[in-house]
Amino acid sequence: xxxxxxxxxxxxxxxxxxxxxxxxxxxxxxxxxxxxxxxxxxxxxxxxxxxxxxxxxxxxxxxxxxxxxxxxxxxxxxxxxxxxxxxxxxxxxxxxxxxxxxxxxxxxxxxxxxxxxxxxxxxxxxxxxxxxxxxxxxxxxxxxxxxxxxxxxxxxxxxxxxxxxxxxxxxxxxxxxxxxxxxxxxxxxxxxxxxxxxxxxxxxxxxxxxxxxxxxxxxxxxxxxxxxxxxxxxxxxxxxxxxxxxxxxxxxxxxxxxxxxxxxxxxxxx
Amino acid sequence: xxxxxxxxxxxxxxxxxxxxxxxxxxxxxxxxxxxxxxxxxxxxxxxxxxxxxxxxxxxxxxxxxxxxxxxxxxxxxxxxxxxxxxxxxxxxxxxxxxxxxxxxxxxxxxxxxxxxxxxxxxxxxxxxxxxxxxxxxxxxxxxxxxxxxxxxxxxxxxxxxxxxxxxxxxxxxxxxxxxxxxxxxxxxxxxxxxxxxxxxxxxxxxxxxxxxxxxxxxxxxxxxxxxxxxxxxxxxxxxxxxxxxxxxxxxxxxxxxxxxxxxxxxxxxxxxxxxxxxxxxxxxxxxxxxxxxxxxxxxxxxxxxxxxxxxxxxxxxxxxxxxxxxxxxxxxxxxxxxxxxxxxxxxxxxxxxxxxxxxxxxxxxxxxxxxxxxxxxxxxxxxxxxxxxxxxxxxxxxxxxxxxxxxxxxxxxxxxxxxxxxxxxxxxxxxxxxxxxxxxxxxxxxxxxxxxxxxxxxxxxxxxxxxxxxxxxxxxxxxxxxxxxxxxxxxxxxxxxxxxxxxxxxxxxxxxxxxxxxxxxxxxxxxxxxxxxxxxxxxxxxxxxxxxxxxxxxxxxxxxxxxxxxxxxxxxxxxxxxxxxxxxxxxxxxxxxxxxxxxxxxxxxxxxxxxxxxxxxxxxxxxxxxxxxxxxxxxxx
Numbered sequence: 071x072x073x074x075x076x077x078x079x080x081x082x083x084x085x086x087x088x089x090x091x092x093x094x095x096x097x098x099x100x101x102x103x104x105x106x107x108x109x110x111x112x113x114x115x116x117x118x119x120x121x122x123x124x125x126x127x128x129x130x131x132x133x134x135x136x137x138x139x140x141x142x143x144x145x146x147x148x149x150x151x152x153x154x155x156x157x158x159x160x161x162x163x164x165x166x167x168x169x170x171x172x173x174x175x176x177x178x179x180x181x182x183x184x185x186x187x188x189x190x191x192x193x194x195x196x197x198x199x200x201x202x203x204x205x206x207x208x209x210x211x212x213x214x215x216x217x218x219x220x221x222x223x224x225x226x227x228x229x230x231x232x233x234x235x236x237x238x239x240x241x242x243x244x245x246x247x248x249x250x251x252x253x254x255x256x257x258x259x260x261x262x263x264x265x266x267x268x269x270x271x272x273x274x275x276x277x278x279x280x281x282x283x284x285x286x287x288x289x290x291x292x293x294x295x296x297x298x299x300x301x302x303x304x305x306x307x308x309x310x311x312x313x314x315x316x317x318x319x320x321x322x323x324x325x326x327x328x329x330x331x332x333x334x335x336x337x338x339x340x
Numbered sequence: 341x342x343x344x345x346x347x348x349x350x351x352x353x354x355x356x357x358x359x360x361x362x363x364x365x366x367x368x369x370x371x372x373x374x375x376x377x378x379x380x381x382x383x384x385x386x387x388x389x390x391x392x393x394x395x396x397x398x399x400x401x402x403x404x405x406x407x408x409x410x411x412x413x414x415x416x417x418x419x420x421x422x423x424x425x426x427x428x429x430x431x432x433x434x435x436x437x438x439x440x441x442x443x444x445x446x447x448x449x450x451x452x453x454x455x456x457x458x459x460x461x462x463x464x465x466x467x468x469x470x471x472x473x474x475x476x477x478x479x480x481x482x483x484x485x486x487x488x489x490x491x492x493x494x495x496x497x498x499x500x501x502x503x504x505x506x507x508x509x510x511x512x513x514x515x516x517x518x519x520x521x522x523x524x525x526x527x528x529x530x531x532x533x534x535x536x537x538x539x540x541x542x543x544x545x546x547x548x549x550x551x552x553x554x555x556x557x558x559x560x561x562x563x564x565x566x567x568x569x570x571x572x573x574x575x576x577x578x579x580x581x582x583x584x585x586x587x588x589x590x591x592x593x594x595x596x597x598x599x600x601x602x603x604x605x606x607x608x609x610x611x612x613x614x615x616x617x618x619x620x621x622x623x624x625x626x627x628x629x630x631x632x633x634x635x636x637x638x639x640x641x642x643x644x645x646x647x648x649x650x651x652x653x654x655x656x657x658x659x660x661x662x663x664x665x666x667x668x669x670x671x672x673x674x675x676x677x678x679x680x681x682x683x684x685x686x687x688x689x690x691x692x693x694x695x696x697x698x699x700x701x702x703x704x705x706x707x708x709x710x711x712x713x714x715x716x717x718x719x720x721x722x723x724x725x726x727x728x729x730x731x732x733x734x735x736x737x738x739x740x741x742x743x744x745x746x747x748x749x750x751x752x753x754x755x756x757x758x759x760x761x762x763x764x765x766x767x768x769x770x771x772x773x774x775x776x777x778x779x780x781x782x783x784x785x786x787x788x789x790x791x792x793x794x795x796x797x798x799x800x801x802x803x804x805x806x807x808x809x810x811x812x813x814x815x816x817x818x819x820x821x822x823x824x825x826x827x828x829x830x831x832x833x834x835x836x837x838x839x840x841x842x843x844x845x846x847x848x849x850x851x852x853x854x855x856x857x858x859x860x861x862x863x864x865x866x867x868x869x870x871x872x873x874x875x876x877x878x879x880x881x882x883x884x885x886x887x888x889x890x891x892x893x894x895x896x897x898x899x900x901x902x903x904x905x906x907x908x909x910x911x912x913x914x915x916x917x918x919x920x921x922x923x924x925x926x927x928x929x930x931x932x933x934x935x936x937x938x939x940x941x942x943x944x945x946x947x948x949x950x951x952x953x954x955x956x957x958x959x960x961x962x963x964x965x966x967x968x969x970x971x972x973x974x975x976x977x
Binding site for chain 1: 351357361362436439447464468601635752753757767770
């Protein structure tokens with residue numbers, strides 16, 4: 071199970087624990103790490119895996135590590151090498167025939183047609199023509215050696231469903247989703263959090279403490295925050311519902327072209 | 341232009357709002373029609389009017405409308421749904437896309453299947469999970485061939501609620517007479533194909549008339565607008581909960597020796613601790629001891645719930661079995677009549693072995709030549725020998741194990757199945773069971789006192805099927821004869837089936853077309869299986885060119901009994917030997933369908949034994965095979 075420590079991952083892990091109870095889910099958790107996540111994400115990751123009693127596999131792309139790839143110097147190569155390549159390496163190393171992911175169809179226009187069982191060739195490519203028709207709730211999980219399937223159990227959930235379920239079930243999520251005073255700088259119209267001393271301040275830039283929270287979580291130098299006072303789950307949901315911009319605006323990855331997700335998917339990002 | 345305007349309850353009482361959201365029912369529906377009918381505009385309008393569109397999406401939409409849209413300065417709602425232009429540029433085809441929106445009382449998932457190509461396949465896929473179909477008609481054009489096609493497919497897949505959305509009423513001056521004429525025309529057709537009821541709504545996706553609320557432009561229409569109608573239609577879950585209890589077992593949950601539970605999603609009915617249940621097909625009865633969940637034991641569970649049941653007795657029960665109400669269990673059978681929708685580019689091969697998945701059960705299955713196919717445009721029955729992409733036919737299906745089922749009309753969960761190609765693993769067809777064949781219900785397995793184990797024990801051996809495959813002239817028969825002689829000398833009981841004793845007798849009615857070759861191998865497989873039941877070591881020497889058929893035979897036997905022996909001789913070598921002069925004739929065009937020349941040979945991927953005849957003599961190969969077979973025995977004994 072691909073576990074990114076975000077709120078969707080938290081829901082997916084919770085569902086798996088319920089589905090297999092009283093047994094433990096019979097698969098490990100896989101975190102494709104970039105070494106640039108928020109510190110609070112690493113804390114919750116280890117805690118959640120321990121609580122579930124599941125094995126946690128952390129993969130960091132050794133090539134990206136050796137090359138010192140970072141979000142300040144390398145722009146989109148950072149995502150390509152750490153995430154896309156890292157994920158491919160990790161899946162290949164594990165020889166997994168299937169991997170769960172937390173993507174939802176309502177997130178983005180190009181995901182609206184994604185299958186729940188998404189078929190990948192032996193080279194981990196996603197070929198739209200090779201996708202299998204999904205009728206009723208009958209999923210065809212048969213593959214040849216080397217091929218694999220990405221499974222998206224949250225496909226038909228909406229963002230509101232996710233939040234409502236987290237509240238209803240009392241699922242623990244990363245505190246960064248809740249507003250708190252945090253050191254920030256404003257850059258290119260985004261509010262970035264200075265999470266550790268690797269953050270490179272521009273000349274004259276001084277971190278300012280602001281009450282912020284995050285709608286999505288990723289690499290901290292690439293993830294925009296919103297100013298907010300919503301410090302509890304109901305307040306966050308309330309603010310989310312009252313706000314007038316959609317969820318993904320805070321993610322730098324989307325500021326490319328409209329079809330960027332589609333391209334990333336073909337390259338193996340999900 | 342106003343975008344997302346939130347519900348007042350959100351600011352007033354967020355807890356009450358979320359509580360309400362949790363209790364909303366869900367309706368899944370499909371929209372049928374082409375872009376020309378204004379389908380994307382209508383879906384875009386529903387998303388827009390239900391306040392599902394955020395400000396940044398709206399500003400993107402406004403920009404796109406100016407750049408790409410067809411509505412001048414106005415918003416082109418179609419662009420909200422269509423990512424299609426960008427996708428065409430990239431050569432990506434949409435087949436089924438799912439959109440989400442919610443109102444104050446209900447959540448919706450819309451399956452949208454754009455395009456005309458592959459329409460049957462896509463629409464059937466989208467409709468398989470839908471409770472309702474919105475059939476769009478352009479008011480200017482009336483009932484068209486495609487209207488009939490969409491309605492037929494929606495009805496075929498069992499959708500009970502049909503909405504006839506007569507769109508673009510603004511372009512016919514909101515004329516009641518026009519609307520009435522279209523509805524009368526459609527009613528005639530609908531009755532003819534068995535649609536008992538439908539709801540006709542005059543509307544305009546472009547202006548929003550009768551989409552979310554009654555339009556003053558059509559005061560003569562007294563029915564509901566589209567969205568209020570979608571909010572009030574009863575959903576299927578309520579109906580399923582009232583039926584007798586059925587739960588296909590998905591997984592046996594056995595974390596330790598103290599716990600054994602059966603996990604699955606309840607397909608129909610309700611269950612509570614203490615209920616008497618029957619395991620089908622075995623027929624064993626017991627009671628439900630507990631309904632186990634992460635949040636503690638439950639007092640009740642019903643259709644749609646995913647649960648783990650602990651039973652009162654240690655009964656045999658595994659994945660694919662169905663736990664059912666003891667007093668009204670479902671049927672089990674191995675021969676069915678079904679409607680089959682073909683989804684693959686490669687045609688159905690009647691008689692070939694496919695995998696069939698129904699509920700949680702996957703079995704081997706063959707499909708007979710179709711009784712007829714249906715022309716989706718005219719609904720006429722036509723004769724056909726096979727099924728091709730987008731064909732809909734009625735055919736008999738035989739499975740190699742009994743399948744617990746219900747007619748599709750009663751249960752999508754236990755009546756709908758898919759067929760999977762054994763070779764490519766592609767999903768090639770969707771099927772809907774009508775009923776079991778009478779002969780299947782009446783042919784019960786004769787329970788025998790002398791079991792296959794008893795037969796084998798008496799002979800002091802383990803039965804085996806040594807399946808030699810390879811090109812004509814590769815040396816299959818030569819090696820198989822040597823093996824049999826050695827086995828005989830060692831006191832083993834064996835029998836060799838080859839072209840001479842099969843083709844001249846049992847299979848003399850068969851030729852060499854692909855279909856006949858498949859039937860040839862199927863019969864050989866069945867005969868060989870009976871002989872292994874009798875405890876024999878059976879050797880077969882047939883070209884058996886297709887992997888799917890060899891796998892089918894493998895599937896007939898208990899694991900480990902089928903030994904695939906690939907006699908690997910390159911075509912050039914076999915042709916150079918040409919013992920019987922057949923290659924020369926085939927090259928001269930005197931023999932049609934000759935393997936290696938005019939018909940393919942699919943080499944085994946991982947045979948138990950592979951013999952390279954250029955490197956190994958027939959004698960050495962036979963020795964190795966005997967060793968392999970005896971080695972397995974000594975290991976097992």
